[in-house]
Amino acid sequence: KMKEAAEYNMKMHPMWQGPLAVPGGDRQSPIDIVVRKSVLDTQLKPLVTDYDPKTCQQIWNNGYSFLVEYDDTSDKSTLKGGPLQDKFRLCQFHFHWGENNAWGSEHTLDRRLFPAELHLVHWNSDKYSLFEEAVMEENGLAVLGVFLKVGKRHEGLQKLVDALPAIRHKDSVVEFTRFDPACLLPTNTDDYWTYHGSLTTPPLTESVSWIIMKQHIEVSHDQLAVFRSLLFTSAEEEVQKSMVNNFRVQQPLRGRTVRSSFS
Numbered sequence: 001k002m003k004e005a006a007e008y009n010m011k012m013h014p015m016w017q018g019p020l021a022v023p024g025g026d027r028q029s030p031i032d033i034v035v036r037k038s039v040l041d042t043q044l045k046p047l048v049t050d051y052d053p054k055t056c057q058q059i060w061n062n063g064y065s066f067l068v069e070y071d072d073t074s075d076k077s078t079l080k081g082g083p084l085q086d087k088f089r090l091c092q093f094h095f096h097w098g099e100n101n102a103w104g105s106e107h108t109l110d111r112r113l114f115p116a117e118l119h120l121v122h123w124n125s126d127k128y129s130l131f132e133e134a135v136m137e138e139n140g141l142a143v144l145g146v147f148l149k150v151g152k153r154h155e156g157l158q159k160l161v162d163a164l165p166a167i168r169h170k171d172s173v174v175e176f177t178r179f180d181p182a183c184l185l186p187t188n189t190d191d192y193w194t195y196h197g198s199l200t201t202p203p204l205t206e207s208v209s210w211i212i213m214k215q216h217i218e219v220s221h222d223q224l225a226v227f228r229s230l231l232f233t234s235a236e237e238e239v240q241k242s243m244v245n246n247f248r249v250q251q252p253l254r255g256r257t258v259r260s261s262f263s
């Protein structure tokens, strides 16, 4: 079923038809994390997030997911520590999800699928001055990934869920302020896996230090159902398509090592 959904996506949605793998790309994302093959790295530090809710600006439907965008013109919302040598600025977060609760995440743990996955996207502000610049560089981006499971309602997420009906169609945008993305992180952020990979949407550049949390967060069935009420299509198009299964097919590991911060 999930394979059919992914194949249907390839056929129907131009973006997902994007190059399966970047020609010569040997560090593409997402991947399956084989937990017993991950290597403990005792040099890995705890993650340090310092997010200022006042930098939250807007939420918009870009036709692939919905993005909550932050003012990244100064170092107000940052990520450092973990596997990172530099300081990274938060620019946006978004999710990937399925048409049902059986699948939807981009990464998997020993092939285990989650119904959705949160990505908090940061760029290296010690080395670059714009996201657009950093996205082309090997050490340019750091994406924090958090798995979602269906369970109790996530109170912090509700403010975001309530804004979604206003951005149902592709290219719609509404003001969205004073949202602290830290409320979406699991209580334990010390346990994670990390590997070098790529964006999972075009331009698929291999510029990402991925940091995947071991602990998931819980959202309610109804909250996830509102994600699925979004549309890939703009208001003008006659045929409306539900925004679901907006995940990329998994990519070969190509000899990469996934490191863990815990044993």
Ligand SMILES: Cc1ccn(O)c(=O)c1
Pocket: 119, 121, 143, 199, 200, 201
């Ligand atoms: C920059 C970027 C774009 C798309 N996705 O899925 C990501 O996770 C990060």
Ligand SMILES: [Zn+2]
Pocket: 094, 095, 096, 119, 200
């Ligand atoms: Zn993503």
